[in-house]
Amino acid sequence: MPGDPDPYFDEAEAEEHELTGGGTARVFRIGQTVRKPVMPWSPAVHRLLDHLERQGFEGAPSAHGTDEHGRTILTYLAGDVGNYPLPDAVRSGQALATSARLLRRYHDATTGLAQHPGSDWQFDALAPVEVICHGDFAPYNCVFSGERAVGLIDFDAARPGPRAWDLAYALYRYAPLTHPDNHDGWGTTERQAYRAREFLDAYGCTREERQSVMDMAAPRLESLADFMRQGAAAGDENFRRHIEEGHLALYVRDIDYIRDHVEVWARLAL
Structure with missing residues (x-):
């Protein structure tokens, strides 16, 4: 609770270091904790972490209330976050496979909570809730x-829904299902399809399930594009800046790319 002594605060490690990675909220590390x-x-996110x-499930931080500044206290997960431009280690086949297995373990650990998830998530539930x-x-x-994925962070976008929702976006980022002109992508269409199948x-x-994921790929990315447009229209400066920097245009081009190669992706379900 705010104002309570912070058992995770160490006077010897009091210096704050801002963590970077492209998010819209400022996040800081103090010792072995993260403050956001x-x-x-x-409350929904903390319920999920608990x-x-x-x-x-050991691949997620623990929540420990709030600090004297009213910020959430989370345990710090040691390791390297896969920020762009992605290093070779994160592009590797082992990183791909261990990330997929991490997502499976995470999903399986949440099935009980999904039966009674509550309604206080940032985004509404999607059917079918799995x-x-x-x-x-x-x-x-x-x-x-x-090259091993060992942890998962930033659960602000968590919501009750189908496994395919996460899997579709994971393929977009890990295969990655991106147009050749997207500087975050790499590989030919056939190579992307191969990596997508390896992930699944x-x-x-x-x-x-493979078919349902591939059917979800374009709609999942469209929902992100719509979210950015709506945020910018509502006055969110972060979304407005991202659109001006060309992020939305990249997503729109990638959506067209995914739809233009639907026959290639469809072969993944065979």
Whole structure:
């Protein structure tokens, strides 16, 4: 609670270091903790993190109330976050497979909470509710030890929904399903399709699940583009700046690219 002594604060490690990575909120590290702003959906996120801890999922931070500045206190996960431009280690086949297995373990750990998820998430639930989606599963929200994905951070976009919602966005970022002119992407269309299949196989998808994920790929990215437009229209300066910098145009081009190569992606379900 605000004003209570902070058991995770060490006077010897009192210096704050701002963490970077492209998010819209300012996040700081103090010692072995992370401090970030409290948001209206923070109670839902903390409920999720508490649930993951009870389930024995070790790849997520623990929540420990708030500090004297009213910021959320989270444990710091040691390792390297996959920020862009992605290093070779995060582009590797091992990083791809271990990220997929991390997502599967996370999803499986949330099935109980998904039965009674509450309604205080940032985003509304999506049918069918199978898990608590992370909502932004990408290298920049994964923690790596060398080429192995060992942790998952930033659950602000979490919401009840189908596994395919997270898997579709994961493929966009990890395959990656990007137009050749997108500087965050790499590889030919065929190489991207191969990596997408490798990710889905490492996750453990059935043929039907692979098909549902590929059907979700373009709509998932369209929802992100719409979210950016709506945020900018509502006066959010971060979204306005991102649009001016060309991020929205990249997403729109990537959506067209995904739709233009639907036959290539469809072969993943065979």
